[in-house]
Each structure stands twice: as structure tokens, then as C-alpha cells.
Amino acid sequence: MAVGQRAIEAAGLRHAPGRLERLRQWWEQEDVFGYGLILPALVLLTCLVAYPFGMAIYFSLSDYWVGSPGQFVGLANYREVLGNDVFRQTVQNSFVFTGIALTLKTVLGVWLAVLLARDIRFRRVLRGAVLLPWVIPTALSTLGWWWMFDSLYSVVNWTAIRLGIMSAPGPNWLGQSSYAMAAVIVVNIWRGLPFFAITVLAGLMSIPREFYEAAEVDGATSRQRFWHVTLPLLKPVLAVVILFSTIFTFSDFNIVQVLTRGGPVNSTHLFATLAYQIGLQGGNLGQGAAISLFLFPMLAMVVFLQLRYIRKD
């Protein structure tokens, strides 16, 4: 065909290409077509990620109030926020919350995934059921937990008292600092565990059976098989899951907002809830933006370190 076309062109018989034809030719160039394909995603990212992010930086550098543009104030908002001990407590809370929740989610997630990988009855139903906490809207499921931790009608306390594990009236889950932190961590773990378990399960499924068989032939116990076969091969999957979960956990909002609204005495405030309280409830968008932007360098660092670790592997 190409030869034929060239022959026609050589003979000067072909007409000059029309406008549509020229457009088609331009469009079909590899670099144009490639950019054309990623353009919709780029537009979406610009509108939904880059623009709000740019606005947040702009807000954080101005004394911007809801509905009234402010003046450029440089880093004054950041200085103000850093000088506030409620913020400093929030930083501490965020690390405690994320550290404990993430560790437990990782350990329990791997454990649950190993259990689900076994040949057990109703395996499919169980795998589906495990996903439920992840699927239900957080605000709704957290309301259920809120009732379970209620000071008067706590089913957790009621059961534990009846079983003789606790003495009446039991802990005041949402009213005492350490219990409240424990409560929000428990709910975060409950909610985030399925994500860990199912992703790790997918990683487990991709490990070839031959490795286990070879290890068994070499006389490895099940514990040795886990430490020397499963875990090293799971590392890349785990690293990605931990990366995502770090971001989700640090920026959690719903659970704390529904259960404690940052109380008691700000002991469960996270960046997002404090930013909401100051930026939206209090109307001080500048400071609210500054608080939420403190998340950015921290998360960027986490992402950088983890991606480097994954690549090295």
C-alpha cells in the first residue's frame, strides 16, 4: 500500500491533503497523540489537586478570612500556629495516633491476610465480609462506635462488666485523654484493616508455591517459612500499603470529628480537625490552611523515603 501511495505521489497524481487530513496527520504524531491522551487527566489534576493546593499556599500566606480577601502576611500564620500549644499538642497527637494505628494495622493486616489465604470454608464470603468496614461510609460506621463508647450506654463497658473484666462503671472512653486516644485509634484500625489485609492477601497470592515447597523440603518450620519466604517477598507490597496508609491516617478527619471533636482538652485533635475548627468554624482560613499545610512536608518526606526504599529493593 505504502509503495503504491509513493508511486502515486511520484507520479504527481495525488491531490494536496485537505484540512481534515492535515489535522489527522498532526494528531497522529506520537508526541501530540500521547499528550492528547493524558490531557484529560492533567486537567482534572490541575483543577482538583494543583489549584486547591496553590490556593491553600496562598491562603496560608495571607490573613484571608472566609468571604473576605486578606493581605499578604508572609509566614505570620505559621509563626502564630507554631506558637500555639494546641497546635503543638496536635502534632504530638498526630504522631501518636499514626504511629500506633499504623503499627497495629500492619501487624494485624498481615496476620489477617495469612489467615484469609488459607484453605478454609466460606473463604470467599469471609474475604468479602472483611471488606465491610472499608466499604461503609466512615461517618456512619463511626456513629455506631460513638454509641458503643457512650458514657451512659456503652455496650463495650456493659459487656466487659457483665463478663467481670471491668469494674463498674468502666472507663469513660471519650472523656479521658488516654482512653479517648485509644478509642479513635481502635476505630481507625477497624476501618483501615481491610485495606491492609486485602492488599497483602493479593501480594501473598502472587508468591509462587514452589518457594514454600522448596523451603518445606529444606525442613523449614512454618514460622521460618513466614520470616524467610513470605515477608521478604511481601516487602514491596507492604511498603506501598504502608505508604498509602500513612497518608490516610495522618490526614484522618471523620473518626475524630464524630467521636470527640478533638476533645477532651484537645487530646485527640489531628491536623485536619484542628484546621477545620480554626479555618472553617472560626473563619480564619489563613491559619486553617497553614495548619493543614504542615502535613505536606511531613508526608512528602514519608513518600520520598518510602519510594526510595521501594526502588532500592
Place this chain on the structure above:
Amino acid sequence: MNGTTRRQFLKVSATTSTGLATWLALDRAPAFAQKRELTFLSWNHFVPASDDELRRQAEVFSKQANCTVRVDTMAHLQMPAKVAAEAQSQSGHDMYRSAGADPFLYEHLHANLDDLVDKLGKQFGGWYPFAAEMNQTKSGWKGVPWFWVSFPGTYNQAHFKKAGFENPPKTWAELLSMGKALKKQGNPVGIPISHCSDAHSTYWSVAWSFGAKVLEADGKTPAINSDKTAHVLDWYKELYAEAMEPEVLSWDDAGNNRFLLSGKGSWIHNPVSPYNAALKEKMPIADDINHHNSPAGPAGAHSAPPILGMAVWKFSKNVELAKEFIQFLFKKENYDAWIVASNAFNHPPLRHLADHPIWARNPKFAMLPKEAEFGHPRGWPAKPSDAVQRIDDNYVMADMVAKVVNGMPPKRAMEWAQDQVARAIKGQLKVG
């Protein structure tokens, strides 16, 4: 396609495009579809029948004014974020239920309602000062006071009688001594010390009764660190230890209602909603629940009732219609019907509307209108401002009290709170 010639097609499409272009250019619906729509963002009322009545009246007004009135309601805790979003995007509803210092926070975005407020005030014997102050900014009335919510003592008479008390407490000191006996009896009292708005309402009331302040009258000087506040904190500490239980540290706004309705609690500082809920659900405890005026202290009786208003956005295209609607809601027969629907929860901010027989008829409500005599807007003696709102929004006083009942020396807690109040003032919104 049969029967459509190219010429016809061109004609139809040209007409349509011209029509569409005109519509877009005028930013107005074509005449045949033109019916004004007024949108009102309100809250989910604690007494739902009150919202039903509001919608019914909106329906009547729609017919009278040949328009459509849409009343949207949402949870009160979500309102600040929604209102902030509307202010920021300058679009959304035409009017909304304002609360706290909203008229000050959004002063330049609210339509001026001077003429309407003036007219209603003259018609109904004047506005209560505390309600008026919440809407009257330096640049005029940026909202119409809609209703206020009395914040009396709400108690279980049976528990009090059992403990040997014929009458409810008249002072906060009496509440403390009675509370000790009531707790021993297994019926503690309860004031929330947590991140909820009831915690503020009570704190302001107690603090003023002890002569304590949060701000000086100039609104720019923090005044929380004082001997008077130290007395307030001592009182709270003793009440918490000897008359309450730790659950008050975790309550939301409904926590104290549940506490009283469960039969365990003997006394709370709250509007009449638990009683109304008990009546509605036909709970036997309704007979035992009664109310009394908010207790007094060494500096007299003071109350910080929540005050709600109606504000109209300046960016609304229906400012005049919104004003007509507000005026309609304030017609005596309409306002009266709304009070009845709320079963005395909604208190009128206008003196003559407060003569409604519902309060006189039920002895359990008889003392409620008196609460207006010692009500103040939050921040008093300072004028309401966005800084005061921010002090409440950041739960400064609730946290100060919580720190003390958890063992922090009052002096340190007051210094912490003083610093927080100073920050709220420093970041004050500058209205140009």
C-alpha cells in the same frame, strides 16, 4: 429526517440559539418559566415540629407572593462549614439561620436590614437588648433576631424530694451542696465540660454570676486571668469531684439530655428539650422533670442563651423577597403558631410576642420568659465579635475547666486560657 429541509433546520437552530443567548445574557429564566424562588438554609430544629410549622408557613407565603420558598435544613454542627462555603463562593441560599457572631463574621456579606428591624421593633414593643446586640453591627443590622433559647435549670423533682430538697437550687453554691447529697443518692448533677456548645452556655452563665469576665468591655483586653475566674474554677472542681461523674467530660450537646432522661441524672443546665422529648415519647419521667430559673451567684443571675437570627446574603438576587418572607414569619399569628409548635422552646426576641399564653398555661414553663431579663450575648461586657465567636469555637473555657478538674492548678489553666483569648483577639477579622 423526512420533511426537514436544510432551510427549516437552520431557522429552528438560529431561533433556539438566539433565545438561549438572550437567556444567558440576561441571566434570567425565560418569561414562561419565571417564578421567583427564595431559598432558606436553616438547622434541624431540636423540636422537629417547629420545622414542620416553618415549612407550612413557607408554603402559605409561596402562594401569597407567587413564588417558591425552599427551606433546607441541616444538622446544627454542620452549619458553620456550610455557611462559610456559601460566604466564600458567594453563592448558595438567599438567606440562612445565623448563630453566634455570624452577623459580625460576615458583616460585609450580609444585606442591611435596618428598615425591617426598625419596623418590627416598633410593631412589637421593642427588641430585647441581648438579642438585638447579636445582630447590630457598626455598619447596621446584619440580621433579624429570630428567637432565643432559654437556658434554665432542668431537674428531676422526684430525685430532689428523695434527697430532702423541696426546692431547686437558687444559687450555684446551693447547687454544689445539693449536688453532693444527690450524687451520694446515686443521682449526680451534670454540666458538660467538653467540646460542645452547651459547655459554653453554662460557663458564661456561671462566670458572670461569680463576677468573672473573659474580655474587658473594650473587647480587646483579655480578662480571664483573675481571682474571680479562680473562684469559678474552684467551684467547677468541687462540683466535678463531689456532685458529678467523669462522663461530663465526653458529652456532646445531647449528652446531658440523655443523662436526665435515663433517670440517673438529677439536674442539668439546659433548654426545655428533654422535657419536650419526654412528653413526645410519652415517657413517665416527664412528670418528674421541671424547670427553674438559671441559678445566681455573688454577682447576681446571668444567662447566655443561644440567640439565633435570620440573615440575608448580599449576593442574593432576592433580598426584598427575603425581607417580605421574614416579615411574614413575624406576623403575630404565624409567630404564635411557631411558638406552639416548638412547645415553648422558641422564645421571641420581641417583647410583645413574649406574652404568648403557652408560658403562663404550663407551670413548668411559667418562669422561662424571665430568663430574658438577665440574658447577655457571649463576650459581655464586651460587644459580640468574631473574636468572641472564635473563643467559643476553640472551646477555650471548656478546656480550661477540663484542665483544672483533671488536676492542673487553676493559675496555670487561667494563664493558658488567657493566652488563647489573646490569640483570638490578635487574629481578629478586620472589617474595612
